[in-house]
Amino acid sequence: MLHGVRGMNDILPPESLLWNEFEALVHSWANAYGYRPIRTPIVEPTPLFCRAIGEVTDIVEKEMYAFEDALNGEHLALRPEGTAGCVRAVIEHNLLHAGPQRLYYWGPMFRHERPQKGRYRQFHQVGVECFGLPDPEVDAELILMGARLWEDLGLTDLRLEINSLGDPHERAKHRALLIDYFTRYEADLDEESRRRLSRNPLRILDSKNPALQPLIEEAPRLLDHLGEATRAHFDAVLALLTDAGIPYRVNPRLVRGLDYYNRTVFEWVTPKLGAQGTVCAGGRYDGLIAQLGGRPAPAAGFALGVERVLALWQTCGGEPPAVELDVYLLHLGAESSRAAFRLAEALRASGFSVVVHAGGGSLKSQMKRADGSGAQYALILAEEELATQTVTIKPLRRKGEQRRVAWSEAEAVLAQMQFGSERSDGTDPVA
Numbered sequence: 001m002l003h004g005v006r007g008m009n010d011i012l013p014p015e016s017l018l019w020n021e022f023e024a025l026v027h028s029w030a031n032a033y034g035y036r037p038i039r040t041p042i043v044e045p046t047p048l049f050c051r052a053i054g055e056v057t058d059i060v061e062k063e064m065y066a067f068e069d070a071l072n073g074e075h076l077a078l079r080p081e082g083t084a085g086c087v088r089a090v091i092e093h094n095l096l097h098a099g100p101q102r103l104y105y106w107g108p109m110f111r112h113e114r115p116q117k118g119r120y121r122q123f124h125q126v127g128v129e130c131f132g133l134p135d136p137e138v139d140a141e142l143i144l145m146g147a148r149l150w151e152d153l154g155l156t157d158l159r160l161e162i163n164s165l166g167d168p169h170e171r172a173k174h175r176a177l178l179i180d181y182f183t184r185y186e187a188d189l190d191e192e193s194r195r196r197l198s199r200n201p202l203r204i205l206d207s208k209n210p211a212l213q214p215l216i217e218e219a220p221r222l223l224d225h226l227g228e229a230t231r232a233h234f235d236a237v238l239a240l241l242t243d244a245g246i247p248y249r250v251n252p253r254l255v256r257g258l259d260y261y262n263r264t265v266f267e268w269v270t271p272k273l274g275a276q277g278t279v280c281a282g283g284r285y286d287g288l289i290a291q292l293g294g295r296p297a298p299a300a301g302f303a304l305g306v307e308r309v310l311a312l313w314q315t316c317g318g319e320p321p322a323v324e325l326d327v328y329l330l331h332l333g334a335e336s337s338r339a340a341f342r343l344a345e346a347l348r349a350s351g352f353s354v355v356v357h358a359g360g361g362s363l364k365s366q367m368k369r370a371d372g373s374g375a376q377y378a379l380i381l382a383e384e385e386l387a388t389q390t391v392t393i394k395p396l397r398r399k400g401e402q403r404r405v406a407w408s409e410a411e412a413v414l415a416q417m418q419f420g421s422e423r424s425d426g427t428d429p430v431a
């Protein structure tokens with residue numbers, strides 16, 4: 001028996017229908033804010049992620065599916081997130097030449113984490129990235145976008161946490177303070193934090209080790225060392241959130257697990273999903289484009305975890321929509337089966353969803369299948385109908401009389417029965 005890869009899930013009906021519904025909603029939501037879709041490859045050169053996300057991060061150190069292409073020796077990796085590839089594409093195709101860009105994507109990401117509820121090795125993100133605009137309005141709008149989506153989905157119990165990570169020189173100063181501070185307590189650090197002490201002390205603040213929390217709690221806060229411009233930017237973002245009626249909690253310990261951020265960072269968290277409560281996260285990354293070789297330009301964005309948002313949606317009453325099948329078409333004998341095949345195609349061309357019965361059997365057994373299919377109507381095309389070039393329409397889930405109509409009329413009659421409307425000329429199509 002072959003099994004799928006641990007932590008990589010099949011998404012089966014009816015849950016897959018909830019995914020479709022969510023995806024459709026995401027497209028209209030992104031469009032409402034002027035964001036356009038971008039699709040980048042699932043595989044990128046490994047150095048892209050190392051440089052963008054940072055060498056001393058959990059993702060790059062422990063979680064990346066990186067491999068050497070056996071055919072040509074290239075170093076490649078399955079994308080652990082979408083921002084790096086998006087920035088690579090923006091630089092490579094010089095998209096900023098045409099002015100600021102608002103882009104979004106949807107797709108699978110890969111991280112070799114320990115699988116548990118809400119944490120998978122293949123998971124999906126919807127990501128939104130805005131390139132070329134430094135204004136606090138952009139940061140606030142990205143947060144508003146999240147809030148709008150939660151509202152559209154009817155999600156409750158989502159809290160916004162926000163922080164500012166300052167600009168590079170402020171971070172450098174803070175870094176020195178952190179090294180100073182943690183060096184004083186080096187004996188109390190765990191092995192991982194000790195290793196990070198000189199290379200990336202900010203990451204120590206991200207440690208999940210409970211024993212370190214009191215020490216982390218007392219560590220110097222970047223928020224206390226922001227310069228005037230950064231502080232003003234952050235205050236402007238907060239003021240816009242207040243204006244928009246979006247509650248937030250400033251969390252000076254929020255540092256994010258990827259190195260590219262500066263200034264605003266934020267996370268939407270819920271207590272409803274247990275340990276994996278962060279459903280959406282992002283922030284500003286003004287230095288990344290230049291760092292990856294592009295002309296310097298500001299940027300900001302976020303990504304939501306689709307599995308987590310859908311899990312939350314389900315706890316808030318989100319349900320897969322019922323399968324919408326209009327017609328189940330029954331037939332008897334080779335001749336009528338050929339006619340049924342043609343009729344089904346004609347109906348599909350007019351927009352009806354049609355399943356043609358397969359597998360033979362009596363009309364009675366076929367009707368059982370029709371009933372189980374969830375179709376609104378059974379259409380029967382047996383010997384008598386074949387001889388008179390007609391088809392019998394039997395409502396299964398709607399009120400109405402069974403009736404027999406000519407093949408050429410089937411579509412119009414079905415439409416009339418389904419939408420209950422009089423035809424515009426007021427005549428009965430089967431009279």
Ligand code: HAM
Pocket residue numbers: 080081082083111113118119120121122123124125127128129257258278279280281282283300301302303304305306307308
């Ligand atoms: P991230 O915080 O690493 O940020 O991931 C964003 C979201 O993806 C998380 O909040 C979570 O909902 C979901 N997620 C992450 N890992 C897993 C996993 N193993 N299983 C299930 N869901 C997961 C980023 O990826 C940044 N690229 C976000 C961003 C975009 N920042 C700026 N632009």
